Amino acid sequence: MFFSLFAGAVPAKAEAALNVNADGAILVDGETGKVLYEKNADSVLGIASMTKMMTEYLLLDAVKKGKVKWTQEYTPSELVYENSQHRDLSNVPLRADGKYKIRELYEAMAIYSANAATIAIAEVIGGSETNFVKMMNAKAKELGLKDYKFVNSSGLNNRDYHGQHPQGTGAEEENVMSSRAVATLAFHLINDFPDVIKTASTPRKIFREGTDDQIKMDNWNWMLPELTYGYQGMDGLKTGTTDFAGYCFTGTATRDGKRFITVVQNAKDASGQGGYKARFDETRKMMDYAFSNYSKEELVPKHYQVKDHKAVPVIKGKENQVKIYTKSAIDMVVLNGEKKNYKPVLVLDKKKINKKGELTAPIKKGEKVGYVTIEPKNGEKVSFLTEEGQKKVQVDVVAAQDVEKANWFVLMMRGIGNFFGDVWHGISSTVKGWFK
Structure with missing residues (x-):
């Protein structure tokens, strides 16, 4: 295989x-x-x-x-x-x-x-x-x-x-x-x-x-x-x-x-x-x-943040998002001069996120939330002898900070705010509809 x-x-x-x-x-x-x-x-x-x-x-x-x-x-x-x-x-x-x-x-x-x-x-x-x-x-x-x-x-x-x-x-x-x-x-x-x-x-x-x-x-x-x-x-x-x-x-x-x-x-x-x-x-x-x-090249550095995915939304936390980055670097042997032909790809752990792509607090600094691997931009094949070998060109993505769970009062007030926010949004949409 x-x-x-x-x-x-x-x-x-x-x-x-x-x-x-x-x-x-x-x-x-x-x-x-x-x-x-x-x-x-x-x-x-x-x-x-x-x-x-x-x-x-x-x-x-x-x-x-x-x-x-x-x-x-x-x-x-x-x-x-x-x-x-x-x-x-x-x-x-x-x-x-x-x-x-x-x-x-x-x-x-x-x-x-x-x-x-x-x-x-x-x-x-x-x-x-x-x-x-x-x-x-x-x-x-x-x-x-x-x-x-x-x-x-x-x-x-x-x-x-x-x-x-x-x-x-x-x-x-x-x-x-x-x-x-x-x-x-x-x-x-x-x-x-x-x-x-x-x-x-x-x-x-x-x-x-x-x-x-x-x-x-x-x-x-x-x-x-x-x-x-x-x-x-x-x-x-x-x-x-x-x-x-x-x-x-x-x-x-x-x-x-x-x-x-x-x-x-x-x-x-x-x-x-x-x-x-x-x-x-x-x-x-x-x-x-x-x-x-x-040549052996560093394709992804340590603590790298994927563009447009530098943070993940968080529910039930004191903060509403958490920054994420790679735990270590990814090195791989590539053809000379072709380092630029590879791109990092983020894969979040489906067991850690909900259907909306949110993590749930509490979250500890260093906690694994997924991994980053690399793929060629030009469509060339990259094949490996073993799954273990392929995993050597992927690296854990971890939380960059702690996110503590919010207490019950904060969660309640946040829920009330969301409720009235949704009500006001509904009223606003209805009124705007009168003048179309």
Whole structure:
């Protein structure tokens, strides 16, 4: 599911500038999830090891809730042991009788995309990978993803399990998602568990360092600044490659207080060939475009009063109106020079006002009476990955002062005044009618 402030097309400037060579692609603001560019973003495609972002999410969530501890030890099941011996797949070899801490399995998964280590984590959390796959699909639904299907925890094709794939899934199946769904998962992952970046940005690490089993792990994200296709500010997030999915990559980078997330699925070079370089080149296109053409701007300042709505009428109060303003500012990433193309829009809380648009005293200073959001003046589409992200570009509107409730005598006299005012108005209207 995605959320829009305005209907329309993806900005033509992005379409003209990018032309990303991939079956599916998307570029979003990492703070709000505002969509800046998309290509076939709702097409359901293979994701390969980008799957591991969901396994990471469920692990980090389990650790946060105290269900799993980083120091907890795990002894490989037969499935995990056998899978770990396949060096043609991305793996760290595990011993059948070994004991491995959850943290080192997590690092092997996040840095080296180790498949057996990933299945091990699935078994720890779900009791079995079969059960864990159910948890993955349930969490995807909970996070508001659309266009997805998880059949295993690792992103392998089920044929690589040699008949031991999760029950209820097909022997040749593979995980699939749309680019929008992948970006939404990545958005939740880095915002709900920002510490994931510390591990995802590790360029190299030794697994089981100081033992006979030590193995060097080079991060598959070759856009990390220290690696082959180094990119300034790149610090995540997950690559993926299978014959079915092609060359895929979910990237995230930060510079000058801005963070962007990109997804490419089945990326190719100019000759139509897939490859490691292709997925990073196509990612670089989107990142360069984002950092060069977008800036973070304050669209609405703190204590801003919307024109013609600087106060709201009040009934039963010592004052007959109350001034209102925004509690804080609204910042959003916008195209350079287009700050002026957005307008603030006031939305009052229908539960707080009557049919005439009046608030009822008493009112406390700082009491929320509604919110202000922003909309484009020119009709261009502004869409967000999530409702939570969209709410980051709206801010509470509060009462600027106290309005005490008037006592019974004042209310009575005010009522009498209104009564005679209405009577006099009626008489006056009648008399005027005689002379028309």
